[in-house]
Every structure is written in C-alpha cells, then in structure tokens.
Amino acid sequence: MEPLLEFIRENLGSPGLAILISNPQFAFIQLLNSISMGMNYFIIAAGLSLIFGVLKVINFAHGAFYMFGAYITYSVTELMGLSFFWAVLAAAIGLMVMALIIERCLFQFIYDKEHLMQLLLTFALVLILGDLAKIIWGTDQYSVAYPAGLAGATNLGVTFYPSYRLMLCVLGPAIFIALWLFIERTRWGRITKAATQDRDMLSALGINVPVIYTGVFLIGSALAGMGGALASPFNSPAPGMDANIIVECFVIVIIGGLGSLWGTFVGALIFGLVFNFGSVIVPNAQDIFAFLLLLVVLLIRPWGLYGRAESEGHR
Amino acid sequence: MSSEIIFAKGNTMRHRLLVSLVIANTFLAINNLHAEEIKIGMLYPITGGGAIYGSPAQIGHRMGVEEINLDGGLLGLQAISVERDTKLNPATAAAAAKEMITKDGVNVLIGGLSSSVGLAVSEVARQEKVIYIATIAKTIQMTTNKRHNYVFRTASHTDFEGDAMAQIAKQLNAKSICDIQLDYAYGHDLAAGIEKGLARHLPDTKIVLSLRPKLRATDYNVFITQIMGAGCDVVTGGLWGPHFVDFAKQANPFGLFQQIKFIAGGEIGSHEIASTMGRDYPDNVWANSYELWYHHPNEEHKKFHSKLSEQLGTHETTMWPVLAVIGVRMYAAAVKQAGSLDPDLVAEALRGMSIDTPVGPRTIDPTTHQTDTGQFWGPMVKKEGAPYRVMDPITYIPALLLD
Numbered sequence A: 001m002e003p004l005l006e007f008i009r010e011n012l013g014s015p016g017l018a019i020l021i022s023n024p025q026f027a028f029i030q031l032l033n034s035i036s037m038g039m040n041y042f043i044i045a046a047g048l049s050l051i052f053g054v055l056k057v058i059n060f061a062h063g064a065f066y067m068f069g070a071y072i073t074y075s076v077t078e079l080m081g082l083s084f085f086w087a088v089l090a091a092a093i094g095l096m097v098m099a100l101i102i103e104r105c106l107f108q109f110i111y112d113k114e115h116l117m118q119l120l121l122t123f124a125l126v127l128i129l130g131d132l133a134k135i136i137w138g139t140d141q142y143s144v145a146y147p148a149g150l151a152g153a154t155n156l157g158v159t160f161y162p163s164y165r166l167m168l169c170v171l172g173p174a175i176f177i178a179l180w181l182f183i184e185r186t187r188w189g190r191i192t193k194a195a196t197q198d199r200d201m202l203s204a205l206g207i208n209v210p211v212i213y214t215g216v217f218l219i220g221s222a223l224a225g226m227g228g229a230l231a232s233p234f235n236s237p238a239p240g241m242d243a244n245i246i247v248e249c250f251v252i253v254i255i256g257g258l259g260s261l262w263g264t265f266v267g268a269l270i271f272g273l274v275f276n277f278g279s280v281i282v283p284n285a286q287d288i289f290a291f292l293l294l295l296v297v298l299l300i301r302p303w304g305l306y307g308r309a310e311s312e313g314h315r
Numbered sequence B: 001m002s003s004e005i006i007f008a009k010g011n012t013m014r015h016r017l018l019v020s021l022v023i024a025n026t027f028l029a030i031n032n033l034h035a036e037e038i039k040i041g042m043l044y045p046i047t048g049g050g051a052i053y054g055s056p057a058q059i060g061h062r063m064g065v066e067e068i069n070l071d072g073g074l075l076g077l078q079a080i081s082v083e084r085d086t087k088l089n090p091a092t093a094a095a096a097a098k099e100m101i102t103k104d105g106v107n108v109l110i111g112g113l114s115s116s117v118g119l120a121v122s123e124v125a126r127q128e129k130v131i132y133i134a135t136i137a138k139t140i141q142m143t144t145n146k147r148h149n150y151v152f153r154t155a156s157h158t159d160f161e162g163d164a165m166a167q168i169a170k171q172l173n174a175k176s177i178c179d180i181q182l183d184y185a186y187g188h189d190l191a192a193g194i195e196k197g198l199a200r201h202l203p204d205t206k207i208v209l210s211l212r213p214k215l216r217a218t219d220y221n222v223f224i225t226q227i228m229g230a231g232c233d234v235v236t237g238g239l240w241g242p243h244f245v246d247f248a249k250q251a252n253p254f255g256l257f258q259q260i261k262f263i264a265g266g267e268i269g270s271h272e273i274a275s276t277m278g279r280d281y282p283d284n285v286w287a288n289s290y291e292l293w294y295h296h297p298n299e300e301h302k303k304f305h306s307k308l309s310e311q312l313g314t315h316e317t318t319m320w321p322v323l324a325v326i327g328v329r330m331y332a333a334a335v336k337q338a339g340s341l342d343p344d345l346v347a348e349a350l351r352g353m354s355i356d357t358p359v360g361p362r363t364i365d366p367t368t369h370q371t372d373t374g375q376f377w378g379p380m381v382k383k384e385g386a387p388y389r390v391m392d393p394i395t396y397i398p399a400l401l402l403d
Helices: A002-010 A015-022 A024-055 A062-079 A084-105 A115-137 A163-185 A187-197 A199-204 A209-231 A243-256 A261-281 A286-300 B003-033 B048-070 B090-102 B115-128 B158-171 B185-201 B221-230 B241-254 B271-280 B299-312 B320-338 B343-350
Strands: A153-155 A160-162 B037-044 B078-085 B108-111 B131-134 B151-153 B176-180 B206-211 B234-237 B261-264 B285-289 B375-381 B395-397
Touching (some): A015 B206, A015 B221, A024 A243, A062 A209, A187 A199, A187 A209, A199 A209, A261 B221, B048 B078, B158 B185, B176 B221
Antiparallel strands (some): A153 A160
16 A cells, blocks of 8 residues: 555655545545535525526625625624624624615616626726725725634534534535525515516516515625635635635636525535545645536536526516 | 828938937936936735735835835935735736836836745846846745846745755654645745755665645645655654645644644744644644744844834734845945946855844855745644744754755
C-alpha cells in the first residue's frame, strides 16, 4: 500500500488522494464537509430557485440579500447583544421588509421583461445595495461568534466534527422539508405552484396573483437573509461577500433545475460532494469538477436534473 | 454635387479640423507648462471587498498630500489628490489609471492594493510613461520580469516575505510544512518566495502539502482537514484579511491551531485582523505587519500615530495609512531632487532615493526599483490589558536575502 501511496503523493501530486485512500476517517470527514457545504448553499440557493420558478426573474442581487443577512446578524448579536437565534430571525424579517420595498418599487415591473433586462437591472441593484451596506456598516470586516454550545466539536465516535457544521447538516434538510410541505401540502403552496403554470388562469379564478408574487419574493429573500445569517459565524460579514456565493448558487440552481426545490437540494449536495472530493484529488483546481459538471448538465440536460423542458414552462 | 467637389470640401473641412486640433493641443500644452498644481493620482479600492484596506490607505494618501502642501508644495506648486476606486479589480484599475493620465493629467500614480491590480496599473504606467509607485502590492514580478523604467515599489515583496517566513520556520524547528496560498499572483509568488527561503535557511525541511484555495473561497473545511491529515508540524500561509479570518474561524472547531504552528504572511498581525477576531484569534500564530500602533520604533512614529488617531478617531490605528504616506513621500522627495515633474527625471531620482518614514528609513534599490521594506514579525499572544492579541516579542526582519 505504501508504494502506491508514495506514487500518488509524488508522481500524481495528490497527497490528499493518498490520505483519502489510506484513512477512512478522513474520507468520512470529507463526506460531512460535502454535506455541510451543500446544505449551507441549499439554504441560500433555495430562495433563488423559488424566485425564478414562480416569478421567472433571475435575481442577481440574491447575493446582496445574503450579505445583508450576515450584516444584520452581526448587528443583532455583537452590537445589540441578543442571541444568535434572534439574529437569524431578524435577518429573515429584515430581508422580507427590504424585499417588499424592492418588489413593489422595482421587481413588479420586470416580471414580463426579457432575462437580459432582468439581469442588468438586478446587477444594478447589487451595486446599489453594496454601497448601502457600506453606508450602514462601513468598510470594516466583522466577526460573528458561533452560537453558545455550537462553537466546539461533537464526538461522533469515529471522529470529532465542528458542531455548528453538524447543525447545518440537520437544518438544511429541515428547511427543505418545511418548504416542500408548504408547496405540496398547503393551499397557498398549491396556488403558488399553479402560478408557475398559468397565472392568467389563476387570475381569472379570482386569485390575487400580484400578492402571490410578492409573497414568493419575500420568502425567497428571507431564505437568502437566513443563509447569510447562518453563514456569518464562519464567513465574516465584509464588503464584497455577496460576490463570493452568487456564482455557486447559480451553478447549483442550474444543475438542479431552475425552479425545482428538489433540484436545488440535490444540486447543492452534488455540488458539495464534487467540490470537496475534487479538491482533495486535485488540490489546485477545485472549481474544475463542479463547473465540468455544470457543462455536462447544460449539454445533456440544459433544464437541469429536476427541471422541466422549455415547452412545459410557464405561461 | 459631384463627388470631386464633396471630396474637395471634405478635404478642406478635415484640414480646418486638423489645424484646430493642433491649436487646441498647443494651448493645452502651454496650460500644462503653467499648471498651478501637481496632480497626485491615487488608486485604492474604496468600495467592495478591498475597501477595508483601501479606505484607510486613502486617508494616509491624503495625509501625505497634506504634508507636501504644509511643506510649501513641490517646485512651488500645490499638490492635489486625484482619486479613483479600483474596486479591487485589475480591469477597473487599469481603466481608471488610463483615465487619470489622459483626462485628469496626473503626474504620478500611487497605490494599488492586490498584486493583480498592481500589475495592471504598472502596465498602464509603462505604456503612458507615467511614474507608478506601488505601495501595497507584493508580487515579485513587478520588480523583476515585469519591471520597467516607471514602476517603483515601496511595499515589501514576496521574496522578502517568504524568506522571513522561512527564518521563522527555522526558529520553530519545522520538520515538515504544509503551505496554503490563495490562487492568484500574490499567493503563487509567496509560495515561490517561501521555497527559496527554505532552500536558504532550512534545506532539509520539505513542503509536504501545497493548497491553493480560490481568491473568493468561502468554505475552507476541505483544506483544513487535508492539512490535519498531512501530518505537518508547521503551516505557512498567505491568506490575508477576511480569508484568514474565515479560515481561522472554520479551523478553530477542528482544533487545527492546537496541533500545528501557523506562520501567516499577509499582515495578519495588523490591528484590523487582531481586533476583528478578538477572542477568536487562534493560538500558535506567528504573523507580520508593516506597522503596529502600539510599537514606536522612532520618535516620528509617535507623532504620526497621534495625527493618524485624530484622523481616524481612534487610538488603535490601522497600518495601511503609513504605506500610502510612504509612497507619496517617496515621490515628493524624488520631484524635489529632480527639480522637475518630467517622469524620466523623476524616475532617475527615485533610483537610490532614501527617505525617513515613521517605520524607519527606506531606500529604493536603483537596479530593481524595490524599496528595502522589512516587516515586524512575532507570535500573536494574549496580553494583560490589551484589547486583543498583540505581537510579542516584536522582531523587525529586514528586507535582506542572504545567500
């Protein structure tokens, strides 16, 4: 075994792969890394997917909402001294308020516009929100403490693993189940699904479609804010943090299928696995595998793993 | 109207236009000769991810310009600052630099934060034959293979930094090293600098793992766990600013810093990192900084710190302003010596120029255009009465590469 490991280390230039093969504990840790990363991205990307699925708007400013969620968490925990739980709630509510203003003043006018216009407009929003964050919180970077009881590591028997990340591994699926139940098992969820298929018919049946649209945008933005809040203990609130996740979120949503909750969940998990294990095998080219996967999906199944082809789309 | 007549009329019009342009340019040239001010161009990120460094650097730059004017100006002319936001983006910085030269008529470009921005601005300076003084960007390329007549650097560079890290690794008796650098110019150059330094100071020590997270990475778990699995006793890292903060916060629960010693380049010993992290700043980190508000290497630093405290409204000041001040001061000294604003004459004066600064004397090497800028290094420790971790003991490692 040792000569093989030496060959992998020296000739293939992959010490990580050698560790992966020889150390099952290391492989298990990478699996947990993949899931926790995936769930972190899922919470953020779910909102993006929801907004596109119902409103057919590609919201480039989703990353800015995530950033605001992180900043709000900092303000609530470090400046106001409240608990992390209240901070996450405040981030969600704060983003809903912000989203309400943005939707009523801006987004409601672009639902029927072509995607390029939507992208340009939401990109302009990114710049505006970036400056707004700078006016409110300045240019310093901040640190949010891990919530009490989750700062250390949990003994899983075979290894210790950061408790906060384990919490994300549980919270991500919990949010997925809650969203799925809302969409599949509630009246409002069914109405929301109907809005993705034929909003004219829905309107004709007396449903106030603009209210549905506003509601979906609020929920999607709240998810982005929550994602930022939950990421803030390990991703410092700082200027420019919005740009750090938006590309990955789009990759996940495209792989999974725009507008598909299942797709986003599975896409996030796949992204986490591909990124983490890919980084171990080829340490200096982490992005290659995830973006290769994106290329393959776009070539073979451009509507994503769980998406629907154009002809079945929104009317 | 026949085409010949149209063509003839067109020729006359073009001739008149050409003459007008020549006259206009002549007036402009005359105006420049009689300019009442020197325009000192500033390029730092004021918005976005780099603003945390660019904004204090902007304050330092303005302090430097104010210093010139309080001293009576340069060549009898008042200095004004012409400022642009680079957004930490090389293309934006290059476009801004070009505009400052062609539209605003700046006499010099000073600044640049990241190495990629520095290289982009340097290229514009080369094309337009305008002096560029890099105050922060550290990539070795700027003063080696990409050096030209008009680029000078007052910051340290990656070979100096890497050599200092190798010296510390030797002090720590490192047997095997894991190296983690950001995947861009600075990270790659620092990795090369560390390797050269190890060849000098610790030839028997191996780098067993090299990791290159992307510049905008958010999740470092995969790198942290590889380091822990590789069995190295020392980690050398060039993760600066928010990258280190995120890395450390993610590594703490894994207990990484209890198992290894971390030698951190990228000015992780500076005020803004230590104060931001507070109690989350990990153990066993050896870090560097250009300047420390609580350490006065000379009398001038006390005065400088006092003035900076007033400007920033805080006693605990950040190190970025002093870098900007040094850049402006170096240019001013060169203009005085040259007795001219002509870039070639100023460049000649900059070669070998020596000035005093709040962090000690600085001299530009006439061949490499690189200033002998060393840095303060030391372990970051908790100290009674200190608001956050401080460097103690503080060792100044000069910019020397001893073979």
